[in-house]
Amino acid sequence: MVEPLLKVEGVRAYYKLGRVFVRAVDGVSFEVNEGEVLGVVGESGCGKSTLSNVLMMNLRKPLVLVEGRVLFKMGNGFLEISSLGREEVKKRLWGKEMAVIPQSAMNALMPTIKVRKYVEHLAESHNIPKEEILEKIRIRFQEVGLDPVWLERYPFEFSGGMRQRAVIAIATLLNPQLLIADEPTSALDVVNQKIFLKVLMQMKKRGIVKSIVFITHDIATLRQMADRMVVMYAGKVVEVSPLEEMLRKPLHPYTKGLLDSVLTPEPEVKDRGITTIPGAPPNLIDPPTGCRFHPRCTYAMKVCREKEPALVEVEKGRKVACFLFTEEIA
Amino acid sequence: MFKVMFKPLLKNRKFLIGFSVFLFFLVLGLFGPIFYRVDPTEMTWNHEKPPSREHPLGTDTYGRDILAQLIHGIRSSLYIGFLSAIISLTIGTFVGTFSAVKRGVVDETLMAITNIVLTTPSILVAILIASYMRVRNVEMVALILGLFQWPWFARAIRAQLMSVMSREYVYLSVMAGYSDLRLIFEDLIPTIATYAFMSFVLFINGGIMGEASLSLIGLGPTQGISLGIMLQWAVLMEAVRRGLWWWFVPPGVSIVAITASLLVISTAMDEVFNPRLREE
């Protein structure tokens, strides 16, 4: 059955700015299962990028872990990576067990050395023989559709799409189990976006990476590849659902609002029309009481203003944090 | 608008320290002569005396009071600094703005000139010019120094303006029927104001340093007194090797204190206004 690879349990990660806290990730729990593509979706400023740092335990001040645990499967058990220091996690997991494809792959490669040199340095940092890794990167480059002669070039000689592919090849070089992609396609044109998605899915199909967490605001992109979706709003997870079921019947009003605002060139979209969620995401220094979505929610009830809804399983494999569902059950 | 600009500065400790030190010297230069009424050129029989009650900072070879010289020296050094800074700022703003607005051949020509002046060792050319002038008043020295400081500022202003002018709010002002002049005053100048102010501070710095260098080799103002001229006299009279520390230490300390405080001011402003340096 499905085994979790990474577990996030009640994590609160805040940015400490002087005396106030920005509650970017505020009480979040979910799992990343082995062999799945998990989509994380939400608008800007809802805490998705912070979440990617939390998954890696890449915490640098002013970002601090206030509460909760992050567990990563190592061998037969789980390693509580949130109890380790950043240096420790870096040494034991980064690159080898988990890797990131960053938002701006354009400038992600060290600009003034050749790509081959960079790969050699990577090997050196992980105490892997150079020859072995060079052999591997040559194959990996071919797999992502780059001629290995490009290893002898500098990153600035690559085009945007090629750079993005080189970044995938390097990020997956040590066969990390978990790959976190944080808005990786936003700087690419649509043709290169598609190539990128193909390459990414091949990495998973070939078993080079086990699971992928794909963080984006673009539901249409996630729709192409995600198995399950995590919907974030104002630092909270409001819904976790398998993709198809979420598309067919979104539970949380925010999820519905997001889906109804997607604009793709399809006749169905034209027939459906486009809706707007009134208002704007709240300031995370002083978020609304109760359900954080209630000021923008058309279904808001009295209880929504007063109590915070918990994330509860309402159907098999579907969780939602909304009183429209939980009050009935309770 | 200025409230938005300066409020965060007043919270920055570096800025406050730098500003206080500079203010101290500014006040000393401006009002010192009113309170310390000793003629810096008056010769007495007290030759080369160390600091005493009568002469708080001692006297030089001709028995002239060092403190009086210092106060007057600070005054004219600051004056030269300000004047040369205004000259540099004016030339730099003019060249940078003209380049950015006119583009094309005008831009390329102006930038070629700017690069030539930038690569030219300015202090050497200043020495050369000054050497041909038999009489040099304070203003001429400021002019010589101001003539060569502007290139990096002009380049920065040009780059900033070019980036501002492709920003949407400038288009929107154009589309609201603004004249070029109004556009410059309402949209362009405020954008470059903080940078210009920081540069102005560094220009003063350069002017004071430049004056000291010129004066030390005997090419400073031919009349009056400045911090550089004090140092020149000290060198000529071998004050250093004869151990007359009260003669050459105060002007040097003043130069360093004034210029360092100005540098601290501009560094602090950079920290406050430059988003890449902000510590969140």
Added chain:
Amino acid sequence: MRLVVRNLSKTFSMGFFSRRHVEAVRDVSFEVKGGEIVSLVGESGSGKTTTAKMILRLLPPTRGEILFEGKDVWRDLKEREELREFRRKMHAVFQDPFASYNPFYPVERTLWQAIELLGEDLSKQDKLNLIKESLLRVGLDPKDVLGKYPHQLSGGQKQRIMIARCWILKPLFIVADEPTSMIDASSRGGIIKLLEEMREENGTSIMFITHDLGLAYYVSDRIFVMKDGRIVEEGSPDEIVLSPKHEYTKTLVSSIPKLYKRMEDLV
């Protein structure tokens, strides 16, 4: 015809000693009727924004003509008053809501500019009322907006104020340069609706400049697809999206991720 563009070209020259020429726009021609919504679709570097700037009289073309209401935008507007008239009738909403506001002024400056451009003899109070009305019209509470500086408002709010500016002017033509690409998806629909209402109420023609074929498909009467400075295909949204002819349009349509269909060739 409200807008006629004929053989429009723009070449940028760079370098002093060795001149390089970049042809950003090559021989572009199209027409826009009164009350029509069209879209100029292309990737970055396709020349769509350059085209928009030339139409808005912000960037002089190298060749070709732009006729707005029968007058050549670059040759016929000699008098100051003629130019102001043009600015009133042809307006724009830009992509970046942050760059659309000078950070040194409160956001309503952009509305005062519009009122000034209008040139009507109103009392200060009337003008203020007009500003408030325009804000209400675009769904903003004047209390939340007036006196605020750009960094204090969200992207969606700022974009709405831009439309309030257009509402004050009631132009015949609006160039909307990626008006929704930098704001959250959840507020995109509102902006589009407001622009559509401008057309319903005043017969305004709107030209969307966008890389987002989804947006173009949704809002337009006609779509022009641009690539490398040329218009490679033109047609109704259904023609472009459902039966593209040009090779580029085909690749473009097939590469865009859809919501109701999963790409088959991905895995």
Added chain:
Amino acid sequence: MASKQMLRYLFRRFLFLFVTYVVATTVVFLLPRVIPGNPLSQLLSNLSMVAQANPEAIRAAERALMEEFGLGKPWYVQYVEFISKALRGDLGTSITFYPRKVLDLIVPVLPWTLVLLLPATLVAWILGNTLGAQAAYRRNTWVDKGVLTTSLVVSQIPYYWLGMIFIFLFGVRLKLLPTQGAYSQGVIPSLTFSFFVDVLRHYILPFLSIVVSAMGGWAIGMRLMVIYELGSDYVLFSETLGVSDKRIFKYVFRNSLLPQITGLALSLGSILGGALITEIVFNYPGTGYLLFRALTTLDYPMIQGIFVILIASVYLANFLVDFIYAVIDPRIRIGQEA
């Protein structure tokens, strides 16, 4: 290694510096002729006023001056003569040391300036950059704050004033080191060990005053560059890949150093200016000292000659720095704007 793009870049730089040099020498030529009050004719009348001393020598100097500056001929003839002479290495005849040639006087003093200036500049650059990078790496620790504060003050100390302080402290008070000259008076330069030691002892104070006060500026600049670089995408990506901190720091150091190289080229002029004045304070027999004597005696041919050479060496050094930059930065070597 040397690609076509790199050669093209170097050729462009060379051309630019050459044009700049022509402009600069033209300015050197024009200055005495356009400055109000015509300093040259004034010098002539000064000479004739004090002519009672040695009328013969004065007249010779007067002739030399007329000859040197080609006074009386149309300006363009003067200009062509000036340029063609300069190209032949003829910088004219000194007035003070008449009839010795200017070039013959400059050549023996140049090595002293080079020996002082080059090592001091390089050492200051290397130390300053290392210090600045270390400070940035430990941002907001007391190391950083200490380095920054000290650098802010030290960078504003004129070389020559620091020299004065050093002379006073180490020479006059502590009597550790000699206070002036390049070697002890009365000693005849020779290739012996004792002479070498003597020169070294004289060298320390002027060298240190330049190194210490020049270091601060580099440290400040480098600190800023490293802070910028530490936030860049490639650093963040390398971290998440588990690249070692040591390696990442090397990356950052290398990339931050590139703008500092350009900075070195741009500040060569002012470093030279400062060093010349430092020579004067130390009575160090270099170009600065020669220039100082020429200035006090209004020896215009000598002044002109010194400047033609100094400016040329600044541009030459500039070109060298450009060359090094092109070798180090692949973006220039391969032909992409940095």
